[in-house]
Amino acid sequence: MTAQLIDGNALAKTIRAEVAGRTQALRARGITPALSIILVGEDPASQVYTKHKVNDSTETGLQATLERYPATMTEADLLARVRALNDDPKVHGILVQLPLPKHMDSQKVIETISPAKDVDGFHIHSAGALMTGARGFWPCTPYGCMKMLESIGYSLRGKHAVVIGRSNIVGKPMAMMLLAQSATVTICHSATADLKAMTLQADVIVAAVGKRNVLTADMVKPGAVVIDVGMNRNDEGKLCGDVDFGGVREVAGWITPVPGGVGPMTRAMLLVNTLEAAENAG
């Protein structure tokens, strides 16, 4: 049996409509949720992503400003700009697009963002809040994956979830969110001795590596839920994920496509976080 598709585009659209409604209510009270996006340098993918984020915001009634700076910008100047946005009461969310030029310390830049405006959820304060169950912004990508699981009515309690990847922005927060829902969680990475032995036990697999065909059909238990976070290009230059979609869909119970899966959900959750930052401020 072929897996059912979890349609990220459709779910993101529903979430954007909810955000638009709540934004309208906030605007009626004189508050316009505002997101400031900082892009340093000329990375083509980052230019596309940030443009998408601005368009999503505007279409949903939020205010988004894209500030562009040359790759030669100093770290001190960037930190000063972030601090100015921290102090600006009209700005509710701050997003510094990654990757930053090599001469900058990304973590230092992220820690300079006020936790109240950290709509990416990358600040140590946000990570600590997620880990301890306190209130704070959740990173948009794993948050979007959780919404996808929720959308199919999937109960994680007692299920075995295997996360492939342990980055601070995807793998680790993903594992924390699954754990909070009482899944038994295994985190795999480049030093994992036998990845297939792990994934074959999984009821839920989240692949967040950045390499094509990390997950193939022989590695998946029949009926498992497969969430593909990866963003890669195939030999024809087309977008593809970490999962061998054609093979795995014949074994899995549910699967997310790339494009049209986790990517649009990441962008939708950024709108949710920005709206909530504005609601908290208001």
Ligand SMILES: NC(=O)C1=CN([C@@H]2O[C@H](COP(=O)(O)OP(=O)(O)OC[C@H]3O[C@@H](n4cnc5c(N)ncnc54)[C@H](OP(=O)(O)O)[C@@H]3O)[C@@H](O)[C@H]2O)C=CC1
């Ligand atoms: N759709 C979306 O919205 C988003 C998509 N992405 C995409 O998700 C992917 C992951 O992103 P990100 O977490 O930032 O990437 P990172 O490069 O920071 O992390 C990749 C992780 O994969 C692990 N890894 C590498 N090779 C293997 C392997 N052969 N087997 C198992 N694990 C492996 C690494 O292990 P180790 O730690 O040991 O090096 C690392 O933990 C990328 O394709 C990125 O473009 C990212 C953000 C948002």
Ligand SMILES: Nc1nc(=O)c2c([nH]1)NC[C@@H]1CN(c3ccc(C(=O)N[C@@H](CCC(=O)O)C(=O)O)cc3)C=[N+]21
């Ligand atoms: N501070 C910061 N925050 C981020 O959230 C962040 C970042 N930096 N740097 C880069 C990664 C990557 N990322 C994506 C988000 C959406 C899609 C997305 O919408 N993808 C579409 C396709 C888009 C296209 O056509 O290229 C899809 O999968 O359908 C992709 C990738 C956010 N990131």
